[in-house]
Amino acid sequence: MKRKLSKKNTELFEPYMLITPLLILLAVFILYPVIANIVMSFFKWNGIKKPEFIGLENYAEMFKDEKFWGSIKNTGILLLYIPLGVILPLVVSAVLREGLKGWPFFRAALYLPNILGYVIMGSICNIVFRKTGPLNNILNALGLQNLAKDWLMSPSLAINSLGFVYGVWLRLGFGCIFFLAAMSSIDESLYDAAKIDGAKWWKTFFNVTLPSIRFSIEFWVVLSFIEVLARAFSFIYTFTNGGPGFATFTLEYGIYTSGFVAFKMGYASAWASVLFVFCAIIAVFQVKLMKREAE
Amino acid sequence: MNNRYDRTLKIIMYTFLGICAFVALYPIVFAVMTSVKTPEEYVTNKLGFPSKLTLDNYSYVWKNGNMLKYFMNTLLVIPAGLVFYLFICVSAGFAFGRLRFPGRLPLFLSVLFLMIFPQMLLSMQIFQICRSLKLVNNYFGLILVWVAYFSPFGTYIMTTYYSTVPMSLVESARLDGAKLYQMLFRIMVPIAQPMIIVITIIGTQSMWNELPFSMLLLQNADMRTITHSLGMLKGQYGLKDPILMAAILCAASVPIVLFLFFQKQITMGSYSGAVKG
Numbered sequence: 001m002k003r004k005l006s007k008k009n010t011e012l013f014e015p016y017m018l019i020t021p022l023l024i025l026l027a028v029f030i031l032y033p034v035i036a037n038i039v040m041s042f043f044k045w046n047g048i049k050k051p052e053f054i055g056l057e058n059y060a061e062m063f064k065d066e067k068f069w070g071s072i073k074n075t076g077i078l079l080l081y082i083p084l085g086v087i088l089p090l091v092v093s094a095v096l097r098e099g100l101k102g103w104p105f106f107r108a109a110l111y112l113p114n115i116l117g118y119v120i121m122g123s124i125c126n127i128v129f130r131k132t133g134p135l136n137n138i139l140n141a142l143g144l145q146n147l148a149k150d151w152l153m154s155p156s157l158a159i160n161s162l163g164f165v166y167g168v169w170l171r172l173g174f175g176c177i178f179f180l181a182a183m184s185s186i187d188e189s190l191y192d193a194a195k196i197d198g199a200k201w202w203k204t205f206f207n208v209t210l211p212s213i214r215f216s217i218e219f220w221v222v223l224s225f226i227e228v229l230a231r232a233f234s235f236i237y238t239f240t241n242g243g244p245g246f247a248t249f250t251l252e253y254g255i256y257t258s259g260f261v262a263f264k265m266g267y268a269s270a271w272a273s274v275l276f277v278f279c280a281i282i283a284v285f286q287v288k289l290m291k292r293e294a295e
Numbered sequence: 296m297n298n299r300y301d302r303t304l305k306i307i308m309y310t311f312l313g314i315c316a317f318v319a320l321y322p323i324v325f326a327v328m329t330s331v332k333t334p335e336e337y338v339t340n341k342l343g344f345p346s347k348l349t350l351d352n353y354s355y356v357w358k359n360g361n362m363l364k365y366f367m368n369t370l371l372v373i374p375a376g377l378v379f380y381l382f383i384c385v386s387a388g389f390a391f392g393r394l395r396f397p398g399r400l401p402l403f404l405s406v407l408f409l410m411i412f413p414q415m416l417l418s419m420q421i422f423q424i425c426r427s428l429k430l431v432n433n434y435f436g437l438i439l440v441w442v443a444y445f446s447p448f449g450t451y452i453m454t455t456y457y458s459t460v461p462m463s464l465v466e467s468a469r470l471d472g473a474k475l476y477q478m479l480f481r482i483m484v485p486i487a488q489p490m491i492i493v494i495t496i497i498g499t500q501s502m503w504n505e506l507p508f509s510m511l512l513l514q515n516a517d518m519r520t521i522t523h524s525l526g527m528l529k530g531q532y533g534l535k536d537p538i539l540m541a542a543i544l545c546a547a548s549v550p551i552v553l554f555l556f557f558q559k560q561i562t563m564g565s566y567s568g569a570v571k572g
Contacts, residue, residue, distance in 0.1 A: 018387060
């Protein structure tokens, strides 16, 4: 009897034993940094000397900083590319779903940029988009000289190139695989019924495909917000380096330059706190969706 | 009539897919072609096929660019990180997915919540922590940070997987008197093998492509990983494009090989976010 009780007891602790390593790592390297970061945003701190409490001064300085408002505006422009970044993979995966001859090749081709990752693709795209790069060479060869531009040197072209390349093109392959997976669970009889009704392709797309994968579309929208707000640093760093000037500067980039180039870590923490608020809002949506799926 | 509609539709679809695939593949094809041209030929012949293949650019980055050293660094740090990452994801995923205990859901949701924060937001404090623990310029520090940052997603995938494993399997193992880690390694690891391969690939990809943390924590140039060295390369102006492309493709080699051999698993990994319609 006694032995049985102690066995029951160890069983009670086992789950905690299994999750403790993960929780410790998360507490030290994620939870603590997030909280400490908010605290440090009220201090003047260069990362080496003792921090000095200055109240809201960092925030006052930030709200007067043109670069801050510029980075908010740039983030806004990048977010404008999300609708296209949702629609395009939806259409492509609906086409791939038709099972045309050779469709796995197209799927693999589209996915390849995602495998290579942001640093590699950013470095390649940097060369492709240069004034003397292949993109302009192709446009010239096609007789479209008017369209050949100095993509990375004009502020508005640079941020829009970034929006299209990062927000739409680079994530197309991942989006296709994501939506194809969702579409594979649609009941095939729905399509047969639409076919018997003589429905055209677009009609079926809007009336059958889209409503059946609503959940996945919502999830993809949330993922897209995360990618733009919280995962873009490596790509921007290698693609435009935040330039020209501050044209592709984002909040992440601001944290990097104020914190690790100018060593104003207290000030950078104020930027990071703004980013924290945005991320926390998206995270709430994401957790809600994941919870719905896990149940 | 109907037949004609189908045929037109097919033509439109192929054209559309063809354009998309061309746009996706062209930059990579361009990178490969450029990397085997001599810098002189590249200036006059940007788009065409190289008239003469040369591997000089590769041998240049391999020898003068220190790529071999960076490659070896990466081959040391990523497998070590993976072992740790797998242990954490599998054990936590099993606990969250299959065991029932007080606080399970709130803890699991907090793990998901912590997944979102960008590297740059955490970077300043992580740098301070690593400095006080003497983990700057130390692979162990980078591994800890990588595992902390990447394991929530791996844990999420393992959790959704283990929640589909029948409870009776756990109970019968208990009746056999298997201890916790015996049960984990003898039963739970083997049955989850396909998913473990999936998260191994996701983990390798994440670590291979990671830049911000390695940039901050490995300040000693000799310790850089290959992707990190690529991020730093573009700062060196005057480096010719063909040489740069050769360096980029060296860094791309392992992801491409992974893709060729594990396409199915990689596709499956991307499925895990979207199993329900």
